Amino acid sequence: MKKAPLISATAVLTLFFSILHAAESKAPIKINWTEPQKLILADGLSHSFICFTGAQYNLQESQLPFYYETRKLNGPVSSLSAELLNPVFVSLAENEKEAFDEAQKSMNLPPLLEVQVRTGIVKKQNLALIKFYPFRINPASGQPEKLLSFTLKLNADYNLAQRTASSTAAYAANSVLASGNWYKVGLTADGIYKMDYAYLLSLGMNLSGKSPQDLRVYGNGGGQLPYSNAAPRIDDLAENAIYVFDGGTLNVFDSADYVLFYGQSQNRWSYTGSTGGCPAFRHSVHLFSDTTYYFITTDLGPGKRVSTQSSSMLPVTNNVNTFDDYAFHESDASNMIKSGREWYGEKFDILNTYTFNFSFPGIDPSSPVYVKTEVIGRADVTSSFTVTSGSGSTTLSTTATQTSIYYYPYAYTSNGCFSYLPSSSNISVTVTRTSPLNNPNFIGYLNYVEVNARRQLLMSTPQLIFRDAGSVGAGNVSKFFVANANSNLSVWEVTDPVNVAQQAGTLNGNVFEFALPTDSLREFLAFDGSTFLTPRALGAVPNQNLHAIGQMDMIIVCPPVFWNEATQLANLHANEDGLSVGLVTPQQIYNEFSSGARDVSAIRDFMKMLYERA
Known part of the structure; x- marks a missing residue:
């Protein structure tokens, strides 16, 4: 079904979707062109728009209308394309040509007749989403023409394996939080954390009659949930491997006992490879939480412990005595338009x-x-910034925008990279706005500074996290040499943060050595036991079990402050409409779907579980 003509000032960031609920057809399609329409936009000027029935507009791309259609597919596809057959063109009417010329002058023409097709799923129905601008420049006359009729052909390669597989993800029947006594802790940095007897008591735990072997730690590590539904994520809460020291009376909690576990901050790094002088490791900031949460219990019996992995006896291909390190600065203090998830830090003003x-x-x-x-800049002219560090530098330029026209991009970003050989362990990066300096309309902010460097693999701090991208390769076996070590040194492999392993090795003098296959990037944490981090104690967590919730007609997600009002609303729909209504808090969703951290994708994942079970 196609929509009636629509031109709206709200079309700036909106694509209007019209779903055709019919089987794929090769019947000719005729475009019903109508008279151009005029609209006064925020610049105060009257603009003319070419129109046809069902026309869609994206004023950030063009003032020209595009054709949009959605067709059902017979299942998931591995590849999908579309082509126009038997196109019939006619010349533009004079008033249409004026509108076309205006669109061409306002910004570059979008690709004409270039069919864009992507896939989507609505109510478990696979769809082809098709878009193109129905115009061309006549190759003979050089004049613009509009498409009158055509046949649209879809070329789909169906993914039979995915089609026959179950579409329902494997969700836990019950959350681990459903029973027992649970306690929550929070942390903000990567490292080894220690919880001793006194700390566990401060959490509110009753350790009487409990064994240290029964202590368990659950949590999914740091990092924001992926936006993509298809990306993997941990369901509910994963149990973490921990180290338990039972130093007093065996199997009785007392003052000599403690627990060590590896905790991650919410800010994560990923290896992308170095290109164009850019860092090989890129950071990502959790947009909704700066704290990673872990859940503690002693009510489920003996738990997962840190295992020991042997040093490899395979022939060594690489010796590693330096490693990749990284750091960043990013202050999320300002949002330029009070919307969206991108925030910026230092303002270039005074x-x-x-x-x-x-x-x-x-x-x-x-x-x-x-x-x-x-950086990001907003001005009617190009804005320039210089970045310097050591003997390296680069210039960043942000594109000029039309600050008086609302549907133009509000601001433009610019990023750049450079590299140089360091002469000191202290790296200073200076960012300077160079132009425009006296423009009252200018707004500019720093987004982030990111630095990668190589360091000697030696214990310069009580805890050292290290990895080496240079040793990664098919069939590689790397020997790591950790200098300035002593007999108290331990090395944990933390590549998989919920399955940490104690790395066996040999201490030769003050160098700890071990070898492992490095066909993929591995990460380690060395510590000498002199200093541990302490998580923030947050106390008891009530039992909950959203994973066991039955099928509902309606879910109301509501913070506790509005619980009474939400309950009234739920009762109204139950009594008047006969609906089954579930009432949950955001924190309950976060506990089971984002390891306790605020993350908007957790709400989506909770609803996706109910959707896939339906």
């Missing part, structure tokens, strides 16, 4: 220069330091 300092003890002076910076 202050036009900012300097950020990073420390990389034992830096390798023979390996480059890589710096990446991103």
Whole structure:
């Protein structure tokens, strides 16, 4: 079904979807062109728009209308394309040509007759989403023409394996939080955390009659949930491998006992490879929470413990005595339009220069330091920024925008990279706005500064996290040499944060050595036991079990402050409409679907579980 003509000032960021509930057809399609319409936009000027029945507009792309259609597919596809057959074109009417010329002058023409097709799913129905601009420039006359009729052919390769597989993800029948006594802790940095007897009591735990072997730690590590439904994620809460020291009376909690576990911050790094002088490791900031949460219980029997993995006896292909390290600065203080999930930090206004300092003890002076910076600028002219560090520098330029026209991009970002050989372990990065300096319409912010460096693999702090991308390769076996070590040193492999392993190795003098296959990137944490981190105690967590919720006609997600009002609403729909209504709090959803951290995708994942079970 196609929509009636619609031109609206709200079309700036909106694509209007019209779903055709019919089987794929090769019947000719005729476009019903109508008279151009005029609209006064925010710039105060009257603009003319070419129209046809069902026309859609995206004013950030063009003032020209595009054709949009959605067709059902017979299942999931591995590839999908569309083509126009038997197209019939006619010349534009004079008033249409004027509108076309105006659109061409306002911004570059979008690709004409280029069929864009992507897939979607609505109510478990696979769909083809088709879009194109129905115009062409006549190759003979050079004049614009409009498409009058055509046949649309879909070329789909169906994914039979995915089609025959179950579409329902494997969800736990019950949450681990459904029974027993649970306690929550929070942390903000990567490292080894210690919880001793006194700390566990401060959480509110009753340890009388409990054995240290029964203590368990659950949590899904740090990092924001993926936006994509198809991306993997942990369901409910994963049990983490922990180290338990039972130093007093065996199997009785007392003051000599403690627990060690590896905790992750919410800010994560991923390896992308170095290109164009850019850092190989890129950071990502959790947009909704700066704290990672873990859940503690002693009511489920003996728990998962840190296992020991042997050093490899395979022939060594790489010796590793330096490693990749990284740091970033990103302050999420300002949102330019009070909308969206991107926030920015330092403002270029009265202050036009900012300097950020990073420390990389034992830096390798023979390996480059890589710096990446991103800024955003809003002005009627191009804005320029310079970034300098050591002997390296780059210039960032943000595109000019039309600050008086609301549907133009509000601001533009610019990022750039450079590298240089360091002469000091202290790395300073300076960002300066160079132009425009006296433009009252200018607005500019720093987004982030990101630095990668190589360091000597030696214990310069009580805890050292290290990895080496240079040793990764098919069939590689790497031997790691951790210098400045002593007999108290332990190395944990933390590549999989919920399945941490104690790495066996050999202490030769003050160097701890071990070897492992490195066909993929592995990460380790070395610590000497002199200093541990302490999580923030948050207390008891009530039992809950959203994973066992039955099928509902309606779900109301409501914070506790509105619980009474939401209950009244739920009762109204139950009594008047006969609906089954579920009432849950955001925190209940976060506990089971994002390891306790605020994350909007957790609400989506909760609803997706109910959807897939229906």
